[in-house]
Amino acid sequence: MSTEATAETNGTHGTQAVELQGVDKSFGSVRALSGVDLTVGAGEFVSLIGPSGCGKSTLLRVVADLEEPTTGTVAVTGLTARQARLAQRYGIAFQQAGLLDWRTVAENVELPLQVHGVGKAERRRRAVELLELVGLAEFAGSRPAELSGGMQQRVAIARALAPSPRLLLMDEPFGALDEMTRERMQAELLRIAGETGAAVLFVTHSIPEAVVLSDRVVVMSPRPGRITEIVSGRRPPVAGDDLVPDAVEDVRETGAFFEAVTAVREALRKGAATEGHAG
Numbered sequence: 001m002s003t004e005a006t007a008e009t010n011g012t013h014g015t016q017a018v019e020l021q022g023v024d025k026s027f028g029s030v031r032a033l034s035g036v037d038l039t040v041g042a043g044e045f046v047s048l049i050g051p052s053g054c055g056k057s058t059l060l061r062v063v064a065d066l067e068e069p070t071t072g073t074v075a076v077t078g079l080t081a082r083q084a085r086l087a088q089r090y091g092i093a094f095q096q097a098g099l100l101d102w103r104t105v106a107e108n109v110e111l112p113l114q115v116h117g118v119g120k121a122e123r124r125r126r127a128v129e130l131l132e133l134v135g136l137a138e139f140a141g142s143r144p145a146e147l148s149g150g151m152q153q154r155v156a157i158a159r160a161l162a163p164s165p166r167l168l169l170m171d172e173p174f175g176a177l178d179e180m181t182r183e184r185m186q187a188e189l190l191r192i193a194g195e196t197g198a199a200v201l202f203v204t205h206s207i208p209e210a211v212v213l214s215d216r217v218v219v220m221s222p223r224p225g226r227i228t229e230i231v232s233g234r235r236p237p238v239a240g241d242d243l244v245p246d247a248v249e250d251v252r253e254t255g256a257f258f259e260a261v262t263a264v265r266e267a268l269r270k271g272a273a274t275e276g277h278a279g
């Protein structure tokens with residue numbers, strides 16, 4: 001059982017994407033997080049999994065500077081959480097795509113750049129590039145309502161990637177999608193993460209999803225959320241656009257995949273049995 005952070009990265013060296021030390025977070029008398037130490041390396045894919053209400057979203061929000069920790073320190077790409085937010089060092093995507101209906105798909109992707117004063121031509125160039133990356137180039141002029149749920153989520157990912165962040169924070173981004181779309185999106189995300197080299201901190205309730213996407217799966221206890229175990233994930237190597245869906249499929253059929261799924265399930269069960277609710 002280890003909460004120790006490793007500096008190991010996905011072949012990329014440099015500043016850690018996230019470094020949390022001794023993070024506690026309370027909302028009044030409700031203790032949401034307790035003593036969280038976690039490092040996400042540059043380019044690393046880390047999933048957070050744990051029972052409902054254990055503080056996963058709170059942890060993500062602390063990294064994103066949307067909540068302040070009660071105690072502990074937070075560094076994001078070597079900056080404070082606030083500096084990292086202002087410098088657009090991370091992109092964020094939630095379960096609901098949250099697109100603006102009155103803007104076109106391209107204008108939605110451009111939004112974070114517009115907020116930062118990037119000129120119109122440069123914004124459009126970047127939006128076209130990102131829409132190509134997520135396979136939606138021909139929908140640049142469409143309105144979000146004309147797209148399926150999976151396509152809207154791809155637009156949200158493109159928007160999150162617009163400022164070329166070193167880190168993506170994702171809170172159950174595929175939770176509202178059907179199983180087949182979800183699997184396609186997982187492959188898509190792995191390809192995008194591979195191509196951009198961005199680190200990903202990913203909240204999910206799905207054990208297989210966590211295992212297939214991640215370098216490491218961080219298992220949390222019931223509230224107050226603590227890290228009880230870190231299990232090695234089975235993130236497949238990315239070797240080219242067409243290979244990824246197959247690579248993901250292949251991983252799902254390996255014994256190593258089932259072993260990791262079992263290890264996460266047991267860690268969750270052990271955490272639930274030993275940790276009492278508090279606060």
Ligand SMILES: Nc1ncnc2c1ncn2[C@@H]1O[C@H](COP(=O)(O)OP(=O)(O)OP(=O)(O)O)[C@@H](O)[C@H]1O
Pocket residue numbers: 027030031032050051052053054055056057058059223
């Ligand atoms: N702004 C807030 N004010 C008060 N309590 C909060 C606030 N945000 C979260 N909490 C509480 O903190 C705890 C952790 O919530 P959080 O949303 O982080 O859990 P979670 O693990 O993401 O849950 P789920 O898996 O159900 O989405 C919960 O008890 C929740 O009620």
